[in-house]
Amino acid sequence: MIELKSLCKSFDGVPAVRDLDLVVGRGEFLCLLGASGCGKSTTLRMIAGFIQPDSGSVLIDGVDVSGYGPDARPTSMVFQDYAIFPHLTVAENIEFGLKAQKLAKDERARRTEEALDLVGLTGLGGRRPNELSGGQQQRVAVARSLAIRPSVLLMDEPLSNLDAKTRIQLRTQLREIQRDTGTTIVYVTHDQEEALALGDRIAVMKDGSLEQLGSGHEIYLAPSNGYVADFVGITNWLAGEYAGGSDESWEVNVAGAVLRATPASTSSSVSPGSPVDVSVRPEDVSLSEEDAPGAGVLRGVVRDVQFLGPVVRTYVETGGSVVLVHSAQSGWSPGANVRLSIGEGAARAFRRVEGAWRPPEAAARPVVAVAAS
Amino acid sequence: MPVPSTTQQTVVPEERTERAPGSRPDWQRRSRRRLLADRITVGTLVAYVAGLLLLLVLVPTVAMLFEPDGEAWSRLAEPRVATAAKNTVVIGVASTLSATVVGFLFAYALSRPDIRGRAVLRVMALLPLISPPFVVGLAVLLLFGRRGLITHELLGLDISLLGLGGLWLVQTLAFFPMATLTLLPTLKNIGSTLEWASRDLGWTWFQTFRRVTLPLAFPTILNALLLVGMFVITDFGNPVLIGAGYQVLSVEAYVQAVGRQDFGMAAVLCVLLFVPTLILFLIQRRVLARRSAVTVSGKTGSLPPAPLPAAVRRGLLTVLGLVSVLMILIYGSILVGSFTRAWGADWSLTLNHWQTALLRGDDIRNSALFSATAAIITTISTLVAAYVVHRTRVFGRGMMDGLAVLPSAIPGTMIGISWLLTFNEPPIALTGTALILVLVMVVRAIPVGYRTAVTTINQISPSIDEAATDLGASRARVIVQIMFPLLGGAFTTSLVFGFLHAINTLSAVIFLTSPGIGLGAPTIVNLAEFGQWGAATGVAAGLMVVSFAGLAVAKLALGSRLRLYDL
Ligand SMILES: Nc1ncnc2c1ncn2[C@@H]1O[C@H](COP(=O)(O)OP(=O)(O)O)[C@@H](O)[C@H]1O
């Protein structure tokens, strides 16, 4: 179990991690997700003991490890560039940490075999690192770290140097290994898909602070702010104004038409006329004939249809902006006039706050509603 | 689509038959002309490079091998030869080891951002690289000699550090920067990630150093040992200045050639020294070749190197601080010596030596002028040589490549003596001229210039000159309009390198200067041998001022583009 308590770290006066509080449970797979430069690696390195925090503390299994070097912490790091020792064989690499634990020779050999089996490299112990593919090297790195049975396995974008196929293959393998060994993992990535695929929980970071912590479901379906909604998955942004409603459901004026949207936070300071951004996932939008009964309130023109296999992307221009629609099939062709309807409870509303994150301008231009035209 | 392809098949042969034989299309005639022009261009370059290397490197070396007669060879068994050989080995091994250790410590400290005062360490490692190595010997003579400032004046001792002990100290200080220069890129490149990984897996700093850093640096350490070894065993200036009775092969050869005019014997001694140097050189080339195959994979990334334990840092700084103090004493004593009336007897200040150095400034002026000329010749020749070897497919490229780097394996003493033998009489009588001094400087500077040129040429992607050729440029135009401009910065860097090598060289030129045409470096040694320390330090200081001035000019002109010694 790891506890981070108000962790702070600055480099040359520029804060990299600000006041971070986080608890990772035993056996949990936690993903630290965020754009490049948001302080994920710095956080991980403070857990590993590579960097000492300016203030705050790191507790591992209840013990405050501040001041412990990396060699004294029960953590192990898997690096982005593998950091396999090029002068040692695969088996020697795995034994490297076992020797430091002063284990007997046969115990070392047993654990090395075990670790190789675990990552699916049985029989490759005698190879040199430069005889292995990138994916195999990274599996050696994982085996090397797992062999010393750390309380926590730390992984810093371990798959980002690999090609797409290997990446997905290793993801699955990693989940299995974690389930089999029950190791606690803190996994850093900037790839939201990877985070969703791997993490029991995801911690979304931005500019050194925690934006939201929750399961993939929560993060994706109930993002607590606009940044998280935009960063995780794809979303359409509609700009509007608060028109009324309860704490559970707002009515938002989007260029004249009224949309129902779930507010991300219950806020007493919102009043009619306050600017609001509405986020709608592409798969929550459906299209229908222009004059079909019970169709949605927004009207648009199909601009482009892209067939991607499992999903069809339809770009619909509604007034000034383009809304992306995901569906399993699409009978539409460019030029068709359509209406857009949004699934029940699928729209999320975020009150626009001065100085806070805002959706990119172009995406947030008001769409022209049917009612207005 | 079968229709268009059938029509094409019928059209093409028709076109061919339509053309009358002899009236070739325009582009074919042009390309024939260019092919001829290109052959002439390449031919000229090859002739130049091959001629230069054969004449300056191969001919004197081979000629010298035939100089000694049977009687001279038989004298190899003489006890003084055995002593000199044994001494060379002893001092060679001892100073190679110590210089590499000190050089490693410097490189290790310079590769660590948590070591403070790296700027000072950098200057300490740079000084011996840009000044003549024998300046260190001269300074030790002043400080620890029989009338030395420290041994005699301060401690009142009658002993001196001359002989093996002093020589060991001097060679360590004079040549450790070679090791630093060789090791620093590797130590920087081993990468913090691998060291962090080892710490992370439970090892302490020391164990990480022993199990990761040292093994990964090992090939480069070997390389540094071989390189330093070659410099130490062939060095002439320091042993002649402070060897006292401790005779090494290079000095013995000098004594035989200049003192006794026994060139047969001198040649025998040179060959005796050449063999081990050549072996070290060949091993070093193999080490380099193998190392390129096993490059270290750990990238540095944004992860800063692991900080050193406080005790290690303090220990390292203490050792390097001591070395730095010695270096400051050494270069300071040269400066002070040049203002002191009579070192060891009359400590009053004077400008006399500087006046003498300037009035009798012929030697320094010659050094500057000849070195500059040699640098220009070297830079152009090595660039052409690198082009011929790496960008053409002419016959004998491997041979030219070997000859261009061979001079770094030939002891300077041997070059000097072999040139004296080869160019003394017709067909090529050059002794006593300025030309022979310039040319011998060129030979001394060729290997390093050639390596720089090869690196630079290889950095220019072949697709660039392929593109130019494809667009219709001839070889000559590619060279003048593509290669030259792209080589700009490297050209100047190579010039400065060449200049420094030329002006600091001693062992080869000392045989070739004549009463009319002297040079700074040999003059310093001659003056010091006669105990004229004031004058010797005056000329040494003057020579260093010229070197530094040359360096400063290049630095001003190029700024950060001048990548001279990457410390
Ligand atoms: N060793 C360092 N020195 C200076 N700045 C650093 C260092 N490490 C990280 N930073 C800065 O801290 C911020 C966070 O970096 P990092 O934790 O590596 O981000 P991430 O891993 O999320 O991409 C960045 O702005 C980065 O430039």
Ligand SMILES: [Mg+2]
């Ligand atoms: Mg990172």
